[in-house]
Amino acid sequence: MGTTVGTAAITNLIAEYAELVDTGDFAGVGELFADGVFIGSGAPVHGREAVEKMLRDTVILYEDGTPRTHHVTTNLAVDIDEETGTAAARSYVTVFQALPEFPLRPVAAGRYSDRFERRDGRWRFVERHVRIHLVGDVSRHLRA
Numbered sequence: 743m744g745t746t747v748g749t750a751a752i753t754n755l756i757a758e759y760a761e762l763v764d765t766g767d768f769a770g771v772g773e774l775f776a777d778g779v780f781i782g783s784g785a786p787v788h789g790r791e792a793v794e795k796m797l798r799d800t801v802i803l804y805e806d807g808t809p810r811t812h813h814v815t816t817n818l819a820v821d822i823d824e825e826t827g828t829a830a831a832r833s834y835v836t837v838f839q840a841l842p843e844f845p846l847r848p849v850a851a852g853r854y855s856d857r858f859e860r861r862d863g864r865w866r867f868v869e870r871h872v873r874i875h876l877v878g879d880v881s882r883h884l885r886a
Contacts, residue, residue: 748822751865752829752858759870760813760835766806768797778867783874800885804841809883812838815854827860828868835872839883849883851876 755774762770772794780787780796787796801809814836822829833854840846852874858865 745822745824748824748829748860748865749820752820752822752831752856753818755858755865755867756815756818756831756833756854756856759867760815763797763801764808764811764813766803766808768794768801771797774867775870776866777861779869781869781871783872802883802885810839810841811849811883814838829858829860829865831856831858837883841882844879844882847878848876849878849880850874 759771759774762768762774772790772792775787775793776790778789780793782796784796787793804810816834816836818831818833820829820831831854833856835850835852835854836848837850838846839849852872855869855871855873856867857869859868860866
């Protein structure tokens with residue numbers, strides 16, 4: 743698998759993460775980390791069930807089953823080592839949220855540092871480290 747194909751596959755994984763979170767599919771997010779670790783503001787979370795539980799315990803879902811968010815990932819840089827089947831990516835994330843009584847606005851911004859491995863011809867998350875540097879009103883997004 744060439745570097746261009748690998749870069750596209752990794753970019754798609756990063757986009758899939760955002761889409762799954764924004765649609766409230768926390769089981770799907772857990773599947774992305776089935777063999778990986780998610781590092782956020784708390785202790786590292788390992789594996790499918792733990793990542794899904796962490797999201798269910800911290801992110802507020804609304805009547806439509808979503809957190810009413812829109813994760814925008816930009817400034818994506820991907821480095822692939824074809825010989826070892828490993829890759830790293832770094833990107834910025836901005837989280838927007840809107841509710842009927844809460845006009846659309848950014849509620850958080852930060853960076854992702856990701857590591858990937860290619861297994862059985864498919865790229866998979868090994869680690870996502872989330873560093874949020876700017877925090878707005880997350881009272882409608884995250885549980886206290």
